[in-house]
Amino acid sequence: MPTYTDMTRCDGCGECVDICPSDIMHIDPVYRRSYNIEPNFCWECYSCVKACPQNAIDVRGYADFAPLGHKVRVLREPEKGVISWKIRYRDGRIKEFAFPIRTTPWGSIKAAGEYEKPDAAAFGTQMLAHEPTALHIDALPTLEQKTIPAKQAKA
Ligand code: SF4
Ligand code: SF4
Numbered sequence: 001m002p003t004y005t006d007m008t009r010c011d012g013c014g015e016c017v018d019i020c021p022s023d024i025m026h027i028d029p030v031y032r033r034s035y036n037i038e039p040n041f042c043w044e045c046y047s048c049v050k051a052c053p054q055n056a057i058d059v060r061g062y063a064d065f066a067p068l069g070h071k072v073r074v075l076r077e078p079e080k081g082v083i084s085w086k087i088r089y090r091d092g093r094i095k096e097f098a099f100p101i102r103t104t105p106w107g108s109i110k111a112a113g114e115y116e117k118p119d120a121a122a123f124g125t126q127m128l129a130h131e132p133t134a135l136h137i138d139a140l141p142t143l144e145q146k147t148i149p150a151k152q153a154k155a
Contacts, residue, residue, distance in 0.1 A: 001059045001072070002039035003048055009056035010034055016048035016057060049074045050083060050101070061087065078106055 005016075005025075012032040016025040024038045025048050036042060039060065049057045059072045073086045082098040089095075115129040126140055 001044055001061055002042035003036050003044075003046070003057050003059055004039070005034045005036065006056050006058055007031065007033045007035075009054045010052075011054055011056075013053065015051045015053060019047045019051045021045060021047065046074065046083070050076045052076070076101070 003025075010033040012027055012034065014027060014034070016034050017027060019025075022038075022041050022043050024036055024041050025034050026037050027034050034056075046059070049059065055073075055075050057074070059074055061070055061072045070090060071088045073088070075084045075086070077084055077098075078101065080098075081101055083101055085097045085099075087095045110130070112129070118129060131140070132138060
C-alpha cells in the first residue's frame with residue numbers, strides 16, 4: 001500500500017525525503033510540502049511513515065480490505081515501542097492494530113563505520129563484523145569433517 005502525505009500536517013522537514021530508499025518522496029518547490037512522486041514505485045517499507053515527526057504520512061489501503069472512502073492512519077509511537085494502525089471505514093467502523101517497532105532498543109544499532117577495523121586474519125574468516133556480538137558466538141558453527149579410519153576405508 002503506497003504512501004501519501006497529508007499536506008495539512010506536513011511541515012516540509014524533509015525527513016521522509018532523506019530516508020526513502022526509492023527516492024520518491026520529494027518536497028514540492030511551491031508548497032514546501034512532501035509528496036510521493038511515484039506511488040507505483042513505493043516499496044511500502046514505511047520508513048517514511050516511521051520517520052515523519054508530524055505523523056503526516058498516510059497509507060493508501062488496498063481495495064480488498066479498505067474500500068473507497070476509508071482512511072488509514074499510521075502512527076509511530078516510540079514511547080510505547082509500537083507502530084499503530086487505525087483504519088476508519090466509511091460506515092464509521094474503526095479497526096486498530098499495533099506492531100512492535102523493532103526487536104532492538106531504539107538507537108542501539110551501530111553503523112558499519114563504528115565497528116573496529118578488522119585485522120588481517122579477519123579477512124580469512126566467514127564471520128561478519130557484527131556477528132560475534134549479535135550472535136553471542138566466537139566462531140560460526142561448521143560441519144565437522146570426519147576422517148575415515150584407514151582400516152574402515154579399505155573394507
Ligand atoms: S514507504 Fe518506503 S518506498 Fe514508499 S515512499 Fe515511504 S520510504 Fe519511500
Ligand atoms: S517527514 Fe513528515 S513533516 Fe517532514 S517532509 Fe516528510 S511528510 Fe512532511
